[in-house]
Amino acid sequence: MSKNFFKSxxxxxxxxxxIGVIAALLQYFGNPKNMGFCIAxxxxxxxxxxxxxxxxxxxxxxxxxxxIMVGALLISLIKGEFRPRGGSSTVIRFFLGVxxxxxxxxxxxxxxxxxxxxxxxxxxxxMGILGLISGIGIGSYFIKQGYSxxxxxxxxxxxxxxxxxxxxxxxxxxxxxxxxxxTSISGPGSMKAPLIISLIAGLIVGGLAQRSRFCTMGSIRxxxxxxxxxLISGIGAFTLSVLVMNLILGQFNAGFENQPxxxxxxxxxxxxxxxxxxxxxxxxxxxxxxxxxxxEGDTDAGVFVLGMIVGAGFSHNFAMxxxxxxxxxxGMWGTIIGLVFTFVIAITMTQKRKTA
Amino acid sequence: MKTxxxxxxSCPQPVIMVTxxxxxxxxxxxxxxxxEASYENVTRILDNKGYKFSTEEKDDHKIIKAEK
Numbered sequence: 001m002s003k004n005f006f007k008s009x010x011x012x013x014x015x016x017x018x019i020g021v022i023a024a025l026l027q028y029f030g031n032p033k034n035m036g037f038c039i040a041x042x043x044x045x046x047x048x049x050x051x052x053x054x055x056x057x058x059x060x061x062x063x064x065x066x067x068i069m070v071g072a073l074l075i076s077l078i079k080g081e082f083r084p085r086g087g088s089s090t091v092i093r094f095f096l097g098v099x100x101x102x103x104x105x106x107x108x109x110x111x112x113x114x115x116x117x118x119x120x121x122x123x124x125x126x127m128g129i130l131g132l133i134s135g136i137g138i139g140s141y142f143i144k145q146g147y148s149x150x151x152x153x154x155x156x157x158x159x160x161x162x163x164x165x166x167x168x169x170x171x172x173x174x175x176x177x178x179x180x181x182x183t184s185i186s187g188p189g190s191m192k193a194p195l196i197i198s199l200i201a202g203l204i205v206g207g208l209a210q211r212s213r214f215c216t217m218g219s220i221r222x223x224x225x226x227x228x229x230x231l232i233s234g235i236g237a238f239t240l241s242v243l244v245m246n247l248i249l250g251q252f253n254a255g256f257e258n259q260p261x262x263x264x265x266x267x268x269x270x271x272x273x274x275x276x277x278x279x280x281x282x283x284x285x286x287x288x289x290x291x292x293x294x295x296e297g298d299t300d301a302g303v304f305v306l307g308m309i310v311g312a313g314f315s316h317n318f319a320m321x322x323x324x325x326x327x328x329x330x331g332m333w334g335t336i337i338g339l340v341f342t343f344v345i346a347i348t349m350t351q352k353r354k355t356a
Numbered sequence: 357m358k359t360x361x362x363x364x365x366s367c368p369q370p371v372i373m374v375t376x377x378x379x380x381x382x383x384x385x386x387x388x389x390x391x392e393a394s395y396e397n398v399t400r401i402l403d404n405k406g407y408k409f410s411t412e413e414k415d416d417h418k419i420i421k422a423e424k
Contacts, residue, residue, distance in 0.1 A: 007396050081392050088364070143368060151364030154416065213393050218367070225368055226375060230400065284366040 006211035009233060015212035016234035020241025022201050023116055026064070028249050029193035033260030034120040036242070037064060037205070038113035039287035040104035040276075041261075043305070044312035044321075045189050046170065049181050052313035055321070057187025061174040063195055065291065066167040067202015072210040072295025073164040074203075081210075084160030086299030089149035092345055093283050093300050097307020098314065099338035100279035100287070105312065105321040106272030106331045107131070108262055110287045111216035111280070114273065115235060117262060119242035121254035127266045131273035133220055138274075139281020140224045142346040147282070149349060152300055160297030163305065171199070188261055206295060214238075215289035217280040261324060268327045268335070275338045282346060358385040362394060363417055370394040371401055374422075378405050383424045390417040 005011045023036030035041060041058070048059030076082040104110050107128045109117060114132060117125035139147075173181055174195070184190040192198065208214065212234060219231035246252040256264045263269070280286050283304050285293060290308075293301035315321040320334035328334075360377060362370035370389060377385050378401070389395045395411075395418055402409050402422050412419040 079392075083391070085364070088366070143372065148365065148369060152366070153364060213396070221368060226371055226401065228371075228401070228404075 006208070007213075009230065012212045012214065012230060012234035013237040015208040015214055016237035017241040018208055019205050019214065020119075020238040021245055022205055023112075023238075024242050024245030024249060024251065026193050026198065026201055027251055029197050030191060031193050031198075032188040032191045033251070034117045034122055035109075035113060035188070035261060036116055037288075038109050038116070039065065039068075039291065040101055040110035040308065040312075041108075041113065041188070043287070043308050044101070044105065044316070045184075047309045047312035048189060048316070049183065050309075051182050052310065053316035054182070055316040056182070056189075057184050058189040058316070059182040059184045060189045060192060061170050061181065062192075063171065063174065063198040064202040064205075066171045067199045067204075068206035068209070068288065068291045069167050069295040070164050071203035071206020072292040073206075075207045075210045076296040079211075082160060082297050084155040084157055084297040084299065085152045086155050086159060086303075088152040088300050089349070090300055090303050092149060092349070093304045094307040094310075095341065096279045096283045096345070097290075097304040098311035099334075099341055100276045100283070100304075101308040101311030102315050102320055102334040102338050103272045103275030103279065104287070105315045106327055106335055107269050107276070108322050111273075111277070112286070112288050115216065115239045116242050117259070119239050120246055120260075121252050122259040122262050123254070123256050124259055124262050124264050124266070124269055127269040128273040131270035132216075132277040134270075135274040135277025135279075136217055136220045136281045137224055139278050139346065140221050142350050143221075143281065144225060145350050147346055147350040149283070149300075152298070155297075155299060159299050162299070163294040163302035206292065209288060209292050210295065213289075214292075215286050217277065217286035218289065220277075221281055263322055263324055263326050265322075265326055268322070268331065271335050271339075272322075272331075275335055275342065278339070278342045278346075282342060282349075358382060360385060360387045362398070363388050363390040365394075366391075367394055367397055371397050374398050374401060378407075385422055387420040387422065388417050389420065395420070
């Protein structure tokens with residue numbers, strides 16, 4: 001395998017296919033339906049386990065999240081790509097993370113899960129994906145106009161190890177069964193593949209995604225902005241691979257009604273994901289990619305991840321998160337405030353470039 | 357020669373900056389990049405647009421010299 005394998009078209013398609021197979025298998029081994037991977041949901045579960053919200057059906061330290069970040073750290077150390085850096089509008093990134101999570105929980109999934117839901121026959125995902133595309137489209141418009149959060153700078157070694165270190169600490173809490181952790185005994189938080197399988201799956205996906213730069217937001221943005229179809233071929237392969245695996249494992253169930261951990265309020269599926277997609281575009285990566293970047297030493301991405309975890313706390317504490325019964329009492333408000341915030345950031349951080 | 361400094365900027369900004377030079381008809385320029393992902397993205401677009409390039413490794417960044 002050449003040095004550049006995962007950077008080639010075949011490479012990104014291979015990575016997407018493998019990540020898809022692993023996602024479907026995780027469901028087979030016990031993860032919630034259509035949730036082999038869901039970075040937003042899993043970070044929300046972690047927020048719950050830490051007591052940042054008290055929705056007792058979604059509390060579990062998900063080893064997949066830890067594995068993805070640590071896997072990216074290990075492979076970037078091996079490949080000499082680990083580079084502690086940060087300082088590019090950090091606090092803005094924190095709040096983009098907060099609102100990205102609020103939007104994702106109105107829809108009930110991150111972009112990875114949107115494609116997994118689609119591949120599981122949950123047609124409600126279509127509205128989510130359309131929302132995602134529009135959010136990224138709006139973000140891309142501002143990027144084209146000169147939107148930027150500014151340059152990051154090299155930071156000390158320790159800075160780069162904080163997030164992977166925090167994740168490893170969470171793993172220790174889980175492994176040693178720290179008695180103060182909040183743990184779901186029913187609901188999605190109680191549905192999980194065995195710890196070791198989840199962890200290894202995360203490590204492999206982290207490695208694959210680091211090498212191939214797998215990113216759902218980036219794939220759509222590159223098509224809109226520069227007509228580059230490289231990344232999206234990976235996302236296509238990913239979706240197809242989950243679909244094929246679901247058919248093999250008998251996990252495919254088509255329709256709008258009674259889909260697992262989903263609701264069919266089309267407008268809010270659309271708007272929730274639009275908010276998320278917009279926030280991801282402004283911060284440079286989907287939640288999965290932010291985990292990978294954190295593993296590579298990008299502390300700005302690390303702050304975005306922390307923003308998402310805190311956002312999950314707000315989302316459940318203040319009844320903004322949806323459930324299979326529909327959107328939360330204040331989900332509408334969370335989405336609207338989030339959209340106002342992201343538009344203000346996009347407009348104020350866009351500097352008209354000087355025409356030479 | 358024109359220099360496009362993309363250090364510290366995250367994708368897609370390096371790609372957009374380079375695309376501007378390409379669209380502007382610049383035949384020869386150099387690009388400073390400091391992340392592998394940006395390096396791959398920038399060289400991919402140069403490749404697609406028929407530019408030849410060479411890479412010089414520095415301590416904490418790379419210089420891509422592009423020419424058409």
